[in-house]
Amino acid sequence: MLFLLTSPFPASAVPRADSIQFQRSIVDYRSQLNPRFKKIKRQKTQYIIVHTAELGGQTTLRVVSRGKRFRSGRGTHGGHAHYVIARNGRTYRILDKQYVADHAGISMWDGNTDISRLSIGIELVGYHYAPIADAQYRSLGLLLDILQDAYGLDDRAVLTHSQVAYGFPNRWHRKNHRGRKRCAKNFNRAKAGLGSTWRYDPDVRAGRLVADRQLAAVYYSPKNFVAEAEETNVISKQNTAWVIAGEDFDSTETVYKFPDGRIYTGDQIAASVGWDRLPAKTVVLLNQESSVEQLKDDGPVKTIADGVTAWSLAGRSYNRETTIYFLPSGRIKTGSAIDDWDDLPVQTQLIIGYKGPFELRKDQSAYRIAGKGYKDPQTIYYLPSRQLVRGDHIKDFTQLQLGTLVFIPDV
Numbered sequence: 577m578l579f580l581l582t583s584p585f586p587a588s589a590v591p592r593a594d595s596i597q598f599q600r601s602i603v604d605y606r607s608q609l610n611p612r613f614k615k616i617k618r619q620k621t622q623y624i625i626v627h628t629a630e631l632g633g634q635t636t637l638r639v640v641s642r643g644k645r646f647r648s649g650r651g652t653h654g655g656h657a658h659y660v661i662a663r664n665g666r667t668y669r670i671l672d673k674q675y676v677a678d679h680a681g682i683s684m685w686d687g688n689t690d691i692s693r694l695s696i697g698i699e700l701v702g703y704h705y706a707p708i709a710d711a712q713y714r715s716l717g718l719l720l721d722i723l724q725d726a727y728g729l730d731d732r733a734v735l736t737h738s739q740v741a742y743g744f745p746n747r748w749h750r751k752n753h754r755g756r757k758r759c760a761k762n763f764n765r766a767k768a769g770l771g772s773t774w775r776y777d778p779d780v781r782a783g784r785l786v787a788d789r790q791l792a793a794v795y796y797s798p799k800n801f802v803a804e805a806e807e808t809n810v811i812s813k814q815n816t817a818w819v820i821a822g823e824d825f826d827s828t829e830t831v832y833k834f835p836d837g838r839i840y841t842g843d844q845i846a847a848s849v850g851w852d853r854l855p856a857k858t859v860v861l862l863n864q865e866s867s868v869e870q871l872k873d874d875g876p877v878k879t880i881a882d883g884v885t886a887w888s889l890a891g892r893s894y895n896r897e898t899t900i901y902f903l904p905s906g907r908i909k910t911g912s913a914i915d916d917w918d919d920l921p922v923q924t925q926l927i928i929g930y931k932g933p934f935e936l937r938k939d940q941s942a943y944r945i946a947g948k949g950y951k952d953p954q955t956i957y958y959l960p961s962r963q964l965v966r967g968d969h970i971k972d973f974t975q976l977q978l979g980t981l982v983f984i985p986d987v
């Protein structure tokens with residue numbers, strides 16, 4: 577009778593009304609596709625590949641539709657996914673699912689190569705080292721159900737990009753190997769309603785590829801390895817540039833932010849620093865095609881920009897009470913008052929690890945509020961003109977308007 581204890585319905589059964597409603601809610605983004613992208617019909621559909629975009633929502637939509645722009649001036653022709661799922665669950669159709677999307681690159685699964693030509697590609701807005709939102713799992717579950725139904729695919733056909741990507745020999749590996757991509761290694765299959773999966777990597781088992789130790793632990797360890805709690809983009813002994821960035825470790829688009837504020841792109845590390853000498857606590861940011869200049873500002877006031885999200889600036893602190901956001905509209909919000917790091921508009925400024933506001937009044941001077949630190953670079957003044965100014969940049973404190981808001985480090 578034991579079987580009665582399990583659900584009598586297949587795991588993928590979704591109420592039809594939910595499915596129809598979801599399908600209607602998909603935003604048609606196909607008109608934004610780069611006209612230079614060449615549409616080719618897919619002959620066969622064997623897999624569905626889940627990615628994490630390593631970007632915020634607006635930038636993801638642009639990159640997958642229009643293409644990547646490299647600092648060299650070159651770029652790609654877009655069509656890098658069939659669907660994008662934003663942090664709030666909103667789902668976008670980028671390319672009609674009958675065509676080949678250019679999403680998996682050098683890839684192999686079970687002896688099949690060039691997985692793009694055999695698969696649907698879905699991008700989740702976010703990072704492989706940050707939690708995927710519940711709303712994204714909900715939409716992904718509904719989308720997978722529809723696609724698995726349409727192509728007759730079981731749950732084992734749903735894989736992540738980091739599972740199927742492989743690389744050619746490099747300074748880290750002498751043979752063809754897994755680990756080229758880290759994409760979606762934080763993907764929790766159960767949360768997307770998926771059941772059975774691969775217990776091993778078929779290409780490693782067959783000797784076609786060498787395993788990546790860290791990815792093998794995530795995907796095929798008999799223990800239920802919970803990836804998301806341990807993932808970070810911060811360099812440590814275990815968390816090397818290779819573990820965080822895969823093949824992009826030395827890319828011009830990968831930015832290394834040292835604890836002392838220095839910034840390097842991946843292509844500069846070998847000559848300027850050396851790969852064995854990356855300091856611990858260096859932060860690694862992927863896909864920084866045009867935002868290196870913004871990241872160079874290492875003062876206490878950070879700015880959200882194209883490719884630079886609240887998560888890239890604050891990490892897990894993004895939703896703390898002590899992370900304070902100054903929106904372009906003039907509103908001020910603490911991290912605890914925002915839904916998600918991707919909900920903040922470009923040009924929003926933030927300070928991390930602060931308390932306040934304390935208002936300048938006749939009976940409450942800057943000195944009264946901040947003590948001796950009132951003219952420190954770490955003491956931040958928000959002027960009625962909506963400007964954020966560091967204490968050391970204020971020339972004459974007697975000229976500060978009443979109503980100016982003061983923020984002091986929360987130590």
Ligand SMILES: [Zn+2]
Pocket residue numbers: 626627628679737738757759
């Ligand atoms: Zn990917």
